[in-house]
Amino acid sequence: MDALLAFARLEFAVSASLHFLFVATTLGLVLPLALLATMHAVTGREHLARATDHLGRLYLIGYGLGIVSGIAVEVQLGLNWSGGDASAYDAFGVPIAMETAIAFFLESTLLGLWITSAGRAPHWLRACMLWAVAATAVASAGFIIAANGFMHSPVGLGDDGALADLVALWQNPSAVTAFWHVAGAASIVGGFWVAAAGAHLALRRADFEVARALLRMGIWQAALGAPVLVVAGFWQFSVARPGGQTDPDGAIGLLLALMMLIGVCIWLATWIVMLPLLIRTVIVRARPVLWAMVGLVWLPLATTIMGWVYREEARQPWFIVGVVRTEDAASLASPWVTVPIGIGLMAISATAAVVAWTLMHRVMRTDRARELSLMAAPVPA
Amino acid sequence: MIALGTLTALSVLLGLGTLVVEGVVIARCVRAATPTGGVALTRLGAGFLASEVWTIALLGTTHGAFPGAWHAAVPWIAAPLTLAVAGWMLRDVGLWLGPRLGAGRGWRWIVAAGATVQGLGLVAALAALCLAWITGDVPAPGSAMGAASETALAMLALTLPTGVALVVALQLAWWRLLGGVRVPWFTWHASAR
Numbered sequence: 001m002d003a004l005l006a007f008a009r010l011e012f013a014v015s016a017s018l019h020f021l022f023v024a025t026t027l028g029l030v031l032p033l034a035l036l037a038t039m040h041a042v043t044g045r046e047h048l049a050r051a052t053d054h055l056g057r058l059y060l061i062g063y064g065l066g067i068v069s070g071i072a073v074e075v076q077l078g079l080n081w082s083g084g085d086a087s088a089y090d091a092f093g094v095p096i097a098m099e100t101a102i103a104f105f106l107e108s109t110l111l112g113l114w115i116t117s118a119g120r121a122p123h124w125l126r127a128c129m130l131w132a133v134a135a136t137a138v139a140s141a142g143f144i145i146a147a148n149g150f151m152h153s154p155v156g157l158g159d160d161g162a163l164a165d166l167v168a169l170w171q172n173p174s175a176v177t178a179f180w181h182v183a184g185a186a187s188i189v190g191g192f193w194v195a196a197a198g199a200h201l202a203l204r205r206a207d208f209e210v211a212r213a214l215l216r217m218g219i220w221q222a223a224l225g226a227p228v229l230v231v232a233g234f235w236q237f238s239v240a241r242p243g244g245q246t247d248p249d250g251a252i253g254l255l256l257a258l259m260m261l262i263g264v265c266i267w268l269a270t271w272i273v274m275l276p277l278l279i280r281t282v283i284v285r286a287r288p289v290l291w292a293m294v295g296l297v298w299l300p301l302a303t304t305i306m307g308w309v310y311r312e313e314a315r316q317p318w319f320i321v322g323v324v325r326t327e328d329a330a331s332l333a334s335p336w337v338t339v340p341i342g343i344g345l346m347a348i349s350a351t352a353a354v355v356a357w358t359l360m361h362r363v364m365r366t367d368r369a370r371e372l373s374l375m376a377a378p379v380p381a
Numbered sequence: 382m383i384a385l386g387t388l389t390a391l392s393v394l395l396g397l398g399t400l401v402v403e404g405v406v407i408a409r410c411v412r413a414a415t416p417t418g419g420v421a422l423t424r425l426g427a428g429f430l431a432s433e434v435w436t437i438a439l440l441g442t443t444h445g446a447f448p449g450a451w452h453a454a455v456p457w458i459a460a461p462l463t464l465a466v467a468g469w470m471l472r473d474v475g476l477w478l479g480p481r482l483g484a485g486r487g488w489r490w491i492v493a494a495g496a497t498v499q500g501l502g503l504v505a506a507l508a509a510l511c512l513a514w515i516t517g518d519v520p521a522p523g524s525a526m527g528a529a530s531e532t533a534l535a536m537l538a539l540t541l542p543t544g545v546a547l548v549v550a551l552q553l554a555w556w557r558l559l560g561g562v563r564v565p566w567f568t569w570h571a572s573a574r
Binding site for chain 1: 434435444451
């Protein structure tokens with residue numbers, strides 16, 4: 001294979017994989033965040049405001065640096081992968097446009113409103129804002145996966161190769177199954193983050209109520225996400241790429257096997273070990289288990305990367321299976337331009353991931369801030 | 382034709398939104414390293430979250446509605462747009478991390494440098510795009526040449542304006558009711574966490 005094409009593929013793999021770590025983290029954190037804020041708004045219990053604030057800090061670090069890494073993905077997509085006949089990109093461009101001009105546009109605005117309205121709007125209204133952020137985040141993931149699903153299984157095209165059937169685009173089994181698989185994965189990733197935040201507090205014997213709330217929520221979230229992940233994962237085999245590659249071998253096959261093993265182990269561990277430990281909150285005193293939760297946050301994150309590398313590798317040698325070959329989709333400039341920009345973008349993505357990881361762990365390791373910065377009580381009129 | 386006209390108008394609106402809303406934020410960030418820069422950034426608060434999405438929506442909408450024109454424009458705008466995006470990323474890193482990691486002048490320099498590169502890159506990209514239109518290398522805005530299929534245009538014309546209208550309403554409400562308030566999370570002072 002042409003060395004420059006291989007470099008561009010590596011650049012895509014690195015920037016997209018690192019960005020997906022942020023996607024899974026924020027998608028997995030926004031639902032428990034909205035749920036905690038709602039429980040606080042309904043019950044008025046103070047520890048739920050502290051828990052929301054604590055989780056909100058983790059979420060915002062992931063969101064902010066996730067935007068930085070997302071921009072890196074957009075740039076390399078635009079620069080390196082705009083080749084070939086533009087009409088083939090119709091079905092790809094529609095969901096991407098809807099993601100940017102509806103879902104992400106609304107999501108970012110609503111999140112900014114939530115941050116800005118701290119102490120100025122009633123808790124119930126701010127909880128509604130978080131649910132709207134969660135809904136747009138899920139829609140965003142759906143649009144992106146619809147575009148990705150089309151690349152694996154191009155449905156809805158007319159005889160002239162242009163997009164003709166929109167219903168087929170949204171009901172594409174390759175996208176629907178991938179969506180549920182990603183939803184399960186994000187649920188586990190988020191659950192691990194939430195449980196780790198609770199475990200850090202429990203290990204330091206700081207704020208028992210918040211620690212217990214986060215541990216319960218995180219473990220339930222991972223436990224509920226695990227069967228969705230595994231079932232949707234197996235479901236994908238029959239529909240992901242009709243007529244495409246089905247028998248991975250070598251390193252990619254190993255990656256697939258490892259990913260499946262870890263997915264099943266997480267399901268078993270959460271259901272057989274973690275959920276029973278929630279009875280009478282035994283888990284708060286089970287320090288080895290708490291240490292395991294603190295130390296294993298990376299595991300589901302690493303596994304999601306295995307999944308994406310496998311899925312995208314299995315698409316080769318096609319950009320859009322049966323329609324555009326990868327080599328034809330490439331729109332590479334000279335190596336003197338492509339390589340330095342590529343290295344720069346990969347470095348930015350890696351830096352964003354390392355900084356986010358460090359800051360999120362700093363938030364979890366240090367005692368909560370003395371004042372609530374995201375959940376201040378509304379000032380009376 | 383109605384769908385094409387709607388999406389052309391929407392692209393123009395998003396372009397103007399980028400110029401005005403994001404332009405104001407870039408201008409404020411360019412002055413971040415001045416003695417009053419910290420106060421200005423505190424007043425900006427989370428405002429940059431609302432402004433930068435205009436650019437992202439513009440890129441996504443024009444790519445979806447006019448993929449042919451986009452692909453033709455890539456060689457013209459690749460270099461300045463990459464520059465703009467590099468500056469944008471630097472600015473955002475400063476805006477997110479500055480208030481968390483000290484909020485000193487160093488972080489404000491990063492915001493100012495990033496915003497300057499971003500602004501210059503955007504102006505250069507716009508100039509390159511105008512040049513490409515003049516030379517005829519890229520189909521003119523609104524032309525059916527370089528546009529997506531009729532089905533794709535219809536889908537986008539039916540859905541995107543609703544999303545954009547909702548965002549405009551929310552951002553106007555934000556601006557009117559909460560514009561300039563101090564946000565603890567984005568407060569630029571030495572003891573900020």
